[in-house]
Amino acid sequence: MTVDTQPAPRFPDPRDFGFTVLDEAEIPAELTALVGQVRSLVDAVAHTEAGPEALERARAAAAEATAALGGERRAIGAMVRHTRPDGGAEYGTVTNIVAGPTNPAAPPLRLERDGDGLRGEVVLGGVYQGPPGLVHGGWIAALLDQALGSAANAAGVPCLTAKLDVDYRDPTPLNVPLHITARVTGAERRKVFVSAEIRHNGEVTAEGTAIMVRIPLPG
Numbered sequence: 001m002t003v004d005t006q007p008a009p010r011f012p013d014p015r016d017f018g019f020t021v022l023d024e025a026e027i028p029a030e031l032t033a034l035v036g037q038v039r040s041l042v043d044a045v046a047h048t049e050a051g052p053e054a055l056e057r058a059r060a061a062a063a064e065a066t067a068a069l070g071g072e073r074r075a076i077g078a079m080v081r082h083t084r085p086d087g088g089a090e091y092g093t094v095t096n097i098v099a100g101p102t103n104p105a106a107p108p109l110r111l112e113r114d115g116d117g118l119r120g121e122v123v124l125g126g127v128y129q130g131p132p133g134l135v136h137g138g139w140i141a142a143l144l145d146q147a148l149g150s151a152a153n154a155a156g157v158p159c160l161t162a163k164l165d166v167d168y169r170d171p172t173p174l175n176v177p178l179h180i181t182a183r184v185t186g187a188e189r190r191k192v193f194v195s196a197e198i199r200h201n202g203e204v205t206a207e208g209t210a211i212m213v214r215i216p217l218p219g
């Protein structure tokens with residue numbers, strides 16, 4: 001493979017391109033706690049066998065909670081900045097469906113730098129179910145895509161997935177720690193090649209490779 005484009009050392013500041021950016025430290029602890037509570041609620045709703053009275057009480061309480069938020073909404077495309085110990089910054093959309101810190105529909109996934117790549121751990125409960133007791137294949141692809149995209153972005157290259165290949169090696173179980181790793185394996189002009197794996201108990205359950213294409217930014 002010809003490597004004639006090295007990833008830029010610094011990810012561009014999204015504010016220069018009109019995006020709203022908040023620092024992750026600016027996310028109120030109360031919002032983080034609410035996100036966790038709503039995740040528990042979604043899991044409880046998905047699995048409940050409660051009777052009509054309890055269901056109606058829960059619906060009314062949920063309606064009250066929705067009204068309490070007052071309809072104040074963050075802008076679509078708002079980004080969150082994570083500042084690494086070395087002072088570098090990484091960005092993601094704050095409501096990202098796979099790893100957005102304010103999105104209760106996202107699992108509590110945090111990808112951290114590890115050597116020349118990223119690693120993270122997540123437990124997916126029953127709301128991520130596809131086959132009985134197993135993680136839905138679409139969600140496995142989503143986890144891998146996020147890890148692959150984050151690895152390319154962590155290398156300083158703002159890019160989008162052009163091509164994603166997923167190998168489902170073994171069933172991925174629910175309710176157990178899943179270990180995710182991803183790293184950049186090469187670059188060629190605007191293309192960045194990345195690979196990622198999901199492991200349970202040290203065994204690979206799924207692996208993904210992707211071609212990410214660097215977004216042409218104005219200037």
Ligand SMILES: CCCCCCCCCCCCCC(=O)SCCNC(=O)CCNC(=O)[C@H](O)C(C)(C)COP(=O)(O)OP(=O)(O)OC[C@H]1O[C@@H](n2cnc3c(N)ncnc32)[C@H](O)[C@@H]1OP(=O)(O)O
Nearest residue numbers: 012014017145146149150158160161162163189190211213
């Ligand atoms: C400051 C900004 C902040 C941004 C933050 C981002 C956060 C991201 C978070 C991550 C979240 C998780 C991730 C997500 O969810 S990313 C969301 C899912 N992905 C998308 O929506 C992408 C949609 N597609 C596109 O926008 C365009 O097609 C892209 C941008 C990908 C390329 O369109 P463009 O017209 O500009 O490119 P080009 O045609 O000049 O080609 C350029 C090179 O690429 C090669 N190629 C192209 N397609 C393919 C393909 N399918 N297979 C193999 N190779 C392909 C092509 O051969 C050429 O190579 P070469 O001739 O040089 O050898």
